[in-house]
Amino acid sequence: xxxRGGGDQWVVHDADSGVVVARRELETVGHGxxxxxxxxxxxxxxxxxxxxxxxxILRGTGGADSEPEFVTYPWSxxxxxxxxxxxxxxxxxxxxxxxxxxxxxxxGGVLFTLPIEAFGYDPEASFVEWSGGxxxxxxxxxxxxxxxxxxxxxxxxxxxxxRTGTLSGEFTVExxxxxELVPLGDGSWLTGxxxxxxxxxxxxxxxxxxxxxAESTSPCDRxx
Numbered sequence: 001x002x003x004r005g006g007g008d009q010w011v012v013h014d015a016d017s018g019v020v021v022a023r024r025e026l027e028t029v030g031h032g033x034x035x036x037x038x039x040x041x042x043x044x045x046x047x048x049x050x051x052x053x054x055x056x057i058l059r060g061t062g063g064a065d066s067e068p069e070f071v072t073y074p075w076s077x078x079x080x081x082x083x084x085x086x087x088x089x090x091x092x093x094x095x096x097x098x099x100x101x102x103x104x105x106x107x108g109g110v111l112f113t114l115p116i117e118a119f120g121y122d123p124e125a126s127f128v129e130w131s132g133g134x135x136x137x138x139x140x141x142x143x144x145x146x147x148x149x150x151x152x153x154x155x156x157x158x159x160x161x162x163r164t165g166t167l168s169g170e171f172t173v174e175x176x177x178x179x180e181l182v183p184l185g186d187g188s189w190l191t192g193x194x195x196x197x198x199x200x201x202x203x204x205x206x207x208x209x210x211x212x213x214a215e216s217t218s219p220c221d222r223x224x
Contacts, residue, residue: 008033010046010060012068022068028056036080040087043106047080054095055079059106073108082133082140085185089162091140097127100142102162112165119144119158119167129155133183138163141171141189143178157181173201 008030012022028048036045043061050056054076062068078092078101089111092101101113116123119142126146134140140162145155155178159168175181175191182190184200193199 008048010058010070012060012062022062024058024060024068024070026056026058029053030056034080036083036090038083038087038105039085045080045083045090049079050076057092057108071106079130081130082183082185084134084162085137091133093128093130093132097129098123100128100132100160102140102165111162114142114160114165114167116144121146129178131179131181132157134162134185135159135171135183135189136185136187139168141181141183143181145178 008026008028010024010026011020013019014021026048028050030048031051033046033048036047037043038045041061043059046058046060048056048058055078056076057073057078057080059071059073060068061071075092077095079095081091081093081100083090083105087105089105090103092103093099094101099113099115102111103109104111116126116128121144126144129143129145131143132141138161140160142158142160143155144158145153147153157171157173157178159171160166161168173181173189173191180192182198184190188200188202190198190200
């Protein structure tokens with residue numbers, strides 16, 4: 001956009017020498033990107049955010065004895081949130097924040113999708129946050145949020161049984177924003193502590209639930 005270069009590239013370096021061993025020209029203009037390493041096969045997922053234009057997810061494979069291969073998943077409107085501890089599936093949230101979906105690894109086939117209505121909220125007044133992840137192999141945390149008539153933001157964490165695609169209740173934890181909670185996949189999670197240092201939890205803290213707003217405005221006006 002500033003006229004200083006072309007599109008994005010995904011570059012693979014030798015970890016010892018720094019030599020470029022592969023380069024993939026991408027059809028994206030990213031505002032930011034995140035890598036996710038598969039816990040079993042070592043492949044790497046790349047989620048590229050393009051601002052209002054959406055989000056692109058790619059996967060790179062290859063090892064010391066093979067050329068890297070790159071696959072682009074057929075969506076431009078889903079944000080990668082987390083990989084399951086076993087690597088058998090992954091979780092995405094709609095870029096427009098209308099639903100959460102769970103996918104097979106590696107082909108990306110949709111196992112099930114939960115829209116906002118499935119959590120008991122009005123889709124015109126709430127949204128799915130781009131946060132959460134796998135608390136365990138069988139349980140994921142999905143974050144719902146919104147804004148009250150007084151312009152006070154609210155959010156709640158919900159547990160999903162990924163084996164059945166059903167809700168398992170709310171997950172209550174005292175944090176200051178929906179992105180502070182980071183599930184680690186082994187039943188524990190991180191939150192911010194005193195001075196900004198992370199704190200790791202392995203059992204439920206004292207319940208905390210912000211008051212549910214009686215009415216919220218549309219998330220369309222929300223700026224991230």
